[in-house]
Amino acid sequence: MTDTPRTILLFGLVLGLIVMTGFTTSWNVALNIFNMGLISAIMALGVNMQWGYAGLLNVGVMGFVALGGLGAVVVSMDPVDEAWAAGGLGIILALLIGFGTVLAAIVAWGRIPAGRTRVLTLLAILIIGFFVYRALFDPAVAAIEAVDPAATGYLGGLGLPVLLAWPAGGLLAAGAAWIVGKTALGLRSDYLAIATLGIAEIIIAVLKNEDWLSRGVKNVIGLPRPVPYEVDLQNDPGFVARVEGFGFDPVTASSITVKLAYSGLFIIVLLVLIWLTQAALNSPWGRMMRAIRDNETAAEAMGKDVKARHLQVFILGSAICGLAGAMMTTLDGQLTPGTYQPLRFTFLVWVMVIVGGSGNNFGAVLGGFLIWFLWVMVEPYGLAAIEFATAGLPDGSALKDHLLDSAAHMRLLTMGVILLVVLRFSPRGLLPER
């Protein structure tokens, strides 16, 4: 925090932009941007830990975010008892056998001396395990998915309070990160990038296709909320009397109250995370991390366990992304696996971190708010710009219609230009690491 005035100025500027939206458009829109900005800031904090602290190139953010969303579903939805009765046991047994097979294969690989015996044993374990697994798994899945497929057709969750889902989403992402890190972290940086890219695609494929787990593309809707419902507020005479006393319309006031409640929860999480990440960055651990990033060989020569530290920071960063994913799913009230797109959930977060300033937590948070604001606002501004540019063309001309339809894609172009401009002229970002 050497550059305090600059930090305050830039944060003030971004908040000013959001407040301005509140005045010019509507407070609902402004609060939506603000809430998603908070979530984006948390994702950016996670990526900043990995890239800014340790120099790890994780382009699988989308996967960890989606896993967090799955965590929200698994924790907070009510269990579907019939589905559990139909195939719960089979699924659990099958998963245990699948897990046992992999474990047995790993043990066999370590115990048996290299040679033909090892390869043959390994193949035998994997093939037999796979067929046993499929034999148990397939009927169980069919049984579960047959249970009232229009409404449920999945196992449901644990029925716990949804706030518990946030740390649970983080844990789920951390578990996945452990597996990825164990296999891929020893690789060169660009191989790690490809590996994480692949993991993210696979996680999304699982969410889309394993209907017994996440209902797939049928989406899980109606997740429980940590805040009151708008309708309940509107039916609460005390609330209506109070807001009418201030001269507000009860309908608008209720939706703004709900959004403010979310903002409050998210701000608490963000503040705690900033405090934790700042403390970590300024501790001996943080200095060691940066030393490893700047010169791996030297750090290793000083007796630092580079591989273990990389794994640690990779898991921590992914857990934060998972937490953000769970929060986002809670805010949306639904899990829609079909909407996870790498450009939006991986690469946009990268733009946030780079533009904000990699290695600086406040920079990441700033980038999260700023880039999210631009991502949302470029569309109407782009539309206005194109309308202005095509004003001379006759109405109904094919070119004009096409351009107006395409205005939504302006945002990708804009993000690319922003990223390149920042990388070229201010490679350390808006708030550089000190």
Add this chain to the structure above:
Amino acid sequence: MVDFLNALVALLNFVIVPATAYGSQLALGALGVTLIYGILRFSNFAHGDTMAFGAMVTILVTWWLQSMGVSLGPLPTALLAVPAGIAATALLLLGTDRVVYRFYRRQRAAPVIFLIVSLGVMFIMNGLVRLIIGVDDQRFADGERFIISARDFKELTGLREGLAIKTSQGITVVVTVIAVALLFWFLNRTRTGKSMRAFSDNEDLALLSGINPERVVTITWLIVAALATVAGVLYGLDKSFKPFTYFQLLLPIFAAAIVGGLGNPLGAIAGGFVIAFSEVTITYAFKKVATYILPEALSPSGLVQLLSTDYKFAVSFAILLIVLLFRPTGIFAGKKL
């Protein structure tokens, strides 16, 4: 015996022919990635979108040609439009190099920085493609659909299984063979190609012996533009053109390049086929083949499909991981052009 022939034809029809076409497309894509890695020394994440851009220009020119009434008879008109696509893509890539990459090359920036810069380029190209042609599926194949259709094959041979070879699949293989032959002739026989290989092997030594690095880089981008456009058009002819699928092709293409050894053109081709064949084999339901070969009593009740097709990315990914864990430089040791 007839059952065996039927099984063989079914296997050819559903596994070998599609996988050969897909493998050729991946190989062309992986060649581009590998060339950039060998000469410019970074992993280009914008490659999938470069392919999409080249294919898009080709499609637009194809539509224009079609509207003028030009056609190639049984062959798709798109073949006539490919040179235009290559030219436009080459301009785009050379422009990007001028405006973006050259700055970092002069600074001798780390490969990771190049990679992140290529993310920015990816955003821009992706946005451009969506802005110009939109996000929807576009079909632009015309001419004869099949070299031999399933029904003709059945009538010809009297077998119960049909073998269909699409024109696009035939063209894919022929064009790939020509492109690869040209590329290897260029790299191994011409002065410029040899200077490229020298540059890739040892940059400093190449500079000492008077090779102009900017010229090498320019030629690399030109070749990459050609390879990417051809790969994109062939993939679009064979399947269909949708910007998002081109972005997703990034994973199998990189897997192919890495499996074969990044920087090694021969490896990229082998890697493309390895990935394509494993993807198609593992996600194909072997019920049909098995019913022909196995005796009645053993005939399978299920589909005999190892993985559903939705998990085809998992296949390229698994192969990638296995190769990286056990042979980190790829099947053919990487980094040799």
